[in-house]
Structure formats: structure tokens, C-alpha cells
Amino acid sequence: MQGASGNRTSYCDGVLSMTTSIWQYRSYTQSAPLLTTVFRNSTCPCCANSSNLTVSDREDESDGSRYSEYVKVMCCDLCGWWFVSRDTWDSSCGSVPDRALRTITATGAALRTFSAGPDDSQLALLESEIESHLLGHGTSGAWAALEDVTKGVFREFGYDSRVTARSKDGGIDVIVDHEEFGDVYAQVKHTKNKVGVRVLRELIGTMAINGATNSLLVTSSSFTRGVKKEQVLAAQRGFAVELVDGSRLLASLNLTYRRTPPSLSEVLGVAKPNVQLIWEEVEL
Ligand SMILES: [Zn+2]
Numbered sequence: 001m002q003g004a005s006g007n008r009t010s011y012c013d014g015v016l017s018m019t020t021s022i023w024q025y026r027s028y029t030q031s032a033p034l035l036t037t038v039f040r041n042s043t044c045p046c047c048a049n050s051s052n053l054t055v056s057d058r059e060d061e062s063d064g065s066r067y068s069e070y071v072k073v074m075c076c077d078l079c080g081w082w083f084v085s086r087d088t089w090d091s092s093c094g095s096v097p098d099r100a101l102r103t104i105t106a107t108g109a110a111l112r113t114f115s116a117g118p119d120d121s122q123l124a125l126l127e128s129e130i131e132s133h134l135l136g137h138g139t140s141g142a143w144a145a146l147e148d149v150t151k152g153v154f155r156e157f158g159y160d161s162r163v164t165a166r167s168k169d170g171g172i173d174v175i176v177d178h179e180e181f182g183d184v185y186a187q188v189k190h191t192k193n194k195v196g197v198r199v200l201r202e203l204i205g206t207m208a209i210n211g212a213t214n215s216l217l218v219t220s221s222s223f224t225r226g227v228k229k230e231q232v233l234a235a236q237r238g239f240a241v242e243l244v245d246g247s248r249l250l251a252s253l254n255l256t257y258r259r260t261p262p263s264l265s266e267v268l269g270v271a272k273p274n275v276q277l278i279w280e281e282v283e284l
């Protein structure tokens with residue numbers, strides 16, 4: 001364990017310390033100066049002729065006096081680049097009543113190129129299959145596309161990864177090159193059936209044989225309750241397995257391949273607006 005480096009310690013340790021999420025945009029793919037410009041001008045950084053971003057989802061919260069929070073997702077109509085910001089005003093901690101602490105944090109589509117993926121018809125098929133699998137039915141024609149988009153999603157998150165030779169089920173499908181954990185295995189199950197404990201145990205067996213500490217189990221459907229229990233037990237033995245179900249997968253796929261304007265929950269599932277743009281005291 002390389003805990004000494006400390007750069008993975010999160011602010012809310014209680015939540016994240018149990019399992020480090022790998023299925024998540026990494027902060028180095030984000031640039032604070034660029035995001036600040038995007039926030040101030042509401043323009044797309046990808047489209048040269050400053051295409052305007054339009055709000056696709058928002059959530060405002062206020063207690064009426066001391067604390068307000070505005071979270072919104074904006075999206076470029078031309079290229080699909082998206083941006084989410086959280087703007088908070090807090091006047092509860094200062095001694096002067098007419099001043100507030102304003103904090104703006106944000107995140108945007110990873111500032112790498114968007115992944116080239118399968119063609120539109122393959123993506124559409126994959127998407128409809130995942131939607132069916134979540135309900136427990138449907139076919140599995142697009143399984144190869146699923147492995148490709150999984151690799152594409154990892155690329156957007158900021159990882160190098162590779163699809164392994166397509167062999168029989170039970171093997172590892174994608175290997176992520178992780179600077180802290182080494183090889184991280186991702187097993188991808190394109191199936192209408194809920195993924196159960198046996199699949200997880202096989203994955204842990206493969207990890208044990210190869211000395212791997214972290215892996216992901218990705219499915220187009222969902223997991224049985226037993227899997228989540230087994231996940232906790234495995235973590236206690238030093239095997240961290242992150243579970244990515246169909247709805248999380250669908251959201252990530254939508255963000256990576258820009259099929260429809262994203263909603264807040266889609267973005268927040270994989271990309272926390274935690275790049276700080278503004279931190280200032282303001283007069284009310
Ligand atoms: Zn654009």
C-alpha cells in the first residue's frame with residue numbers, strides 16, 4: 001500500500017475510503033483556467049466560433065437566508081461538450097452579517113479529445129440493449145461494442161487501457177494501466193441476467209493469482225444483493241472491486257459519446273465538480 005503519497009485522500013474520507021473509485025474523471029484531465037473562462041462566458045471551448053452553451057439541467061437550493069447553492073449542467077449544441085458548475089453562497093460562518101463566502105467549483109468534459117467509438121447504429125443498439133437488460137430482458141448482439149466503449153470511457157476518464165484478446169467469458173476484458181494500483185482488471189458482462197456472486201468470486205480468483213488489488217465489474221444489467229455483500233468481504237481481504245451497473249454505464253456512455261444532453265445525475269455520477277474556480281468573500 002502506498003498510502004504515504006496521500007494524494008488520494010479525499011475530503012470526505014468516510015465515504016470514499018472504503019473503495020477508491022476508478023470509474024470517474026480524474027482531476028488532471030481538467031484545467032481550472034479553461035473552466036473559469038467557460039464559466040464566465042458560457043461558451044464552448046471546442047467550437048472555434050464560440051458556440052453558446054445551453055443549460056440542460058439545474059438544481060437550486062437555498063435556505064432563504066444563510067446558504068444557497070446553484071448547480072447546473074450546460075452543454076454545447078454543436079459538439080456536445082458539457083460543463084457542470086456548483087456555485088455556493090455561505091454567510092453563516094463569517095462574523096460580518098452582510099458578507100458571504102462564495103465558492104464556485106466545476107468540471108467539464110475531459111479536456112482530451114472525445115473517444116472515437118463504434119458507429120452510431122452500434123451505439124444505438126448497445127444503448128437499447130442496456131436499457132432492456134436493466135429490466136431483465138433483451139438480446140446481447142452488441143457485446144463487442146460494449147468492450148470497446150468501456151475502453152473509450154476509461155480513456156475519457158484519463159486512463160490508458162487495452163482490450164484483451166477476445167476469448168471466452170470468464171476472462172478479463174479490459175486492463176487499465178493505473179499509476180498507483182498497477183494493472184486494474186475490468187470484467188465486462190453484457191447480459192440480461194443479474195450478475196451474481198460466482199462471477200465476482202472468479203474475478204477475485206484471477207486478481208489473487210495475478211497479484212492485482214483493484215478491479216471493476218461492469219455489467220449492462222445489475223447485481224444481485226449477494227454481490228454487494230461479497231464486495232465488502234473481498235475489500236476486507238484486500239481486494240477492491242468497483243461495481244458498475246447498467247445505469248451507471250449508460251450515463252458514462254452518454255457523456256463519452258455525447259448522444260443526448262446530459263442530466264445532473266448523469267454528470268454527478270462520474271464527474272464531481274471539484275475543480276475550484278472562485279473562492280472569495282463578497283458583499284451581499
Ligand atoms: Zn462545442
